[in-house]
Amino acid sequence: MPRYQAPRGTRDLLPADRAVFLRLEGIARSLAVRYGFSPIETPLFEQSEVFERGVGAVTDVVEKELFRVQAGRGDQERERWALRPEPTAGIVRAYVQHGMQTLPQPVRLTLTGPMFRYDRPQAGRYRQFWQFDVEAIGDAGPAIDAEIVELGLRFYREAGLDGVEVILNSIGDAACRPAYVERLRAWFMEREDRLPELERERLGTNPLRLLDSKDERMAELIAAAPTIADHLCAECATHFAAVRRHLEVLGVTPRLDPRLVRGLDYYTRTTFEFYRSGAEGQQQALGGGGRYDGLVELLGGKPTPGIGFGIGLDRVALALSAAGGSEPVAPRVPVVVAGADPEDTVTRLAIATRLRAAGITARADLAVRKLGRQLEAAAREGAHLVVICGDEMAAGQVQVKDLEAGTQRRVELADLAREIERTLAQHRHGAGEA
RNA sequence: GUGGCCUUAGCUCAAUCGGCAGAGCAUCGGAUUGUGGCUCCGAAGGUUACGGGUUCGAGCCCCGUAGGCCACCCCA
Numbered sequence: 001m002p003r004y005q006a007p008r009g010t011r012d013l014l015p016a017d018r019a020v021f022l023r024l025e026g027i028a029r030s031l032a033v034r035y036g037f038s039p040i041e042t043p044l045f046e047q048s049e050v051f052e053r054g055v056g057a058v059t060d061v062v063e064k065e066l067f068r069v070q071a072g073r074g075d076q077e078r079e080r081w082a083l084r085p086e087p088t089a090g091i092v093r094a095y096v097q098h099g100m101q102t103l104p105q106p107v108r109l110t111l112t113g114p115m116f117r118y119d120r121p122q123a124g125r126y127r128q129f130w131q132f133d134v135e136a137i138g139d140a141g142p143a144i145d146a147e148i149v150e151l152g153l154r155f156y157r158e159a160g161l162d163g164v165e166v167i168l169n170s171i172g173d174a175a176c177r178p179a180y181v182e183r184l185r186a187w188f189m190e191r192e193d194r195l196p197e198l199e200r201e202r203l204g205t206n207p208l209r210l211l212d213s214k215d216e217r218m219a220e221l222i223a224a225a226p227t228i229a230d231h232l233c234a235e236c237a238t239h240f241a242a243v244r245r246h247l248e249v250l251g252v253t254p255r256l257d258p259r260l261v262r263g264l265d266y267y268t269r270t271t272f273e274f275y276r277s278g279a280e281g282q283q284q285a286l287g288g289g290g291r292y293d294g295l296v297e298l299l300g301g302k303p304t305p306g307i308g309f310g311i312g313l314d315r316v317a318l319a320l321s322a323a324g325g326s327e328p329v330a331p332r333v334p335v336v337v338a339g340a341d342p343e344d345t346v347t348r349l350a351i352a353t354r355l356r357a358a359g360i361t362a363r364a365d366l367a368v369r370k371l372g373r374q375l376e377a378a379a380r381e382g383a384h385l386v387v388i389c390g391d392e393m394a395a396g397q398v399q400v401k402d403l404e405a406g407t408q409r410r411v412e413l414a415d416l417a418r419e420i421e422r423t424l425a426q427h428r429h430g431a432g433e434a
Numbered sequence: 435g436u437g438g439c440c441u442u443a444g445c446u447c448a449a450u451c452g453g454c455a456g457a458g459c460a461u462c463g464g465a466u467u468g469u470g471g472c473u474c475c476g477a478a479g480g481u482u483a484c485g486g487g488u489u490c491g492a493g494c495c496c497c498g499u500a501g502g503c504c505a506c507c508c509c510a
Contacts (some may be wrong), residue, residue: 005500008502050465060509064435064507064508120503126510207504288509311510339468340469375469388469401469
């Protein structure tokens with residue numbers, strides 16, 4: 001075991017893994033842009049208060065998972081910062097700071113990058129993980145809720161992941177939720193003697209969480225408990241119905257679950273989670289999001305509605321490999337420059353440099369080893385062509401060997417780049433037909 | 435933060451009752467001067483995760499720590 005290893009809950013994305021992430025990030029960005037979202041980047045850390053206020057001081061994310069940064073000399077500086085546990089608070093902070101309420105509303109923003117939570121690691125759960133995030137700030141209407149849910153589902157589909165479902169709920173707003181929460185608390189209080197100890201504690205802190213309990217002893221109670229759906233105010237009920245209607249037109253059939261309660265305080269009205277049906281294990285929430293109509297104001301802006309989602313790229317990658325997707329392969333270099341004289345690395349490097357200047361992906365074999373070894377290495381890494389520099393260099397020529405066809409011919413150095421380009425194009429064409 | 439299982443070469447894994455740490459793959463080199471994926475030969479690669487303890491002797495038994503996985507908690 002090496003002396004130094006990646007910190008607990010983090011991992012190196014080796015080339016094969018990184019290739020998968022690059023692909024997912026590319027799909028995410030182009031999809032978001034297609035839907036009219038503009039890429040934005042915010043700092044990986046913010047003032048702790050942004051998260052404490054934005055995400056909610058009594059949430060697990062802030063209470064026990066916030067990655068606080070210790071820096072600076074004075075007590076004032078110490079623990080003033082925290083690594084972002086989620087992207088929304090930072091984006092909303094930027095929205096307020098840069099006066100984006102003066103832009104045409106809603107402002108559509110997208111961000112893909114690492115998030116940090118000091119949680120206990122498990123498969124698919126890391127202390128540093130990647131999220132694809134979109135936020136639409138400044139539109140209270142139900143249509144955009146549907147648009148964003150549909151965007152999330154399309155991402156999974158384009159990534160090659162089938163069978164992703166959306167669970168949908170409305171958790172009300174400031175007008176109706178507090179009353180419902182109190183009612184729920186009272187209802188459970190009357191049955192406190194039937195609650196397991198853990199649930200009894202939650203009753204005091206966050207009664208909504210009881211609905212989410214996986215304790216079998218709770219099943220009967222949960223089924224009988226009053227549901228938020230029956231306690232939405234008229235405005236919330238209307239909004240929720242409209243969201244469902246819009247989704248139906250888009251061909252999206254959500255699974256309604258009045259027990260869907262999300263862990264961040266800022267959510268209002270529409271909340272949803274993406275998950276993979278039939279998947280094993282508990283880390284199968286592939287993404288989630290919702291509406292946060294009070295968040296902008298909470299962070300110092302004018303009252304402004306907003307909605308967005310975060311999708312966990314680590315879990316998408318995990319699900320893809322579990323689904324038996326083809327093993328990720330490190331990208332191959334199609335052209336290798338070899339030489340008859342093992343010592344003459346200068347010529348090989350110079351030729352490769354010329355090819356690269358002409359836009360060709362090429363690698364020079366810079367190891368001092370005989371030609372046979374160089375060819376062996378090129379063949380094993382899957383190169384298509386090998387340029388062999390030998391005596392013909394005196395006549396301004398090199399050999400170009402086609403490793404798959406087994407053919408080889410002399411080419412004028414002056415024509416080399418053009419010749420290679422032409423041959424590679426044939427290879428691509430052939431591969432396309434096969 | 436709680437509980438359970440696990441950790442031997444870069445990777446996947448062996449090692450009898452507590453008795454000399456091994457194989458395959460990968461890497462590097464050789465198989466007669468400038469021709470490849472196969473084959474053959476060889477080399478290198480280890481503080482058996484780390485630190486203690488028991489023992490004549492520990493990869494193996496005991497304790498602690500770290501890391502991984504699983505179940506909670508929670509979430510992506």
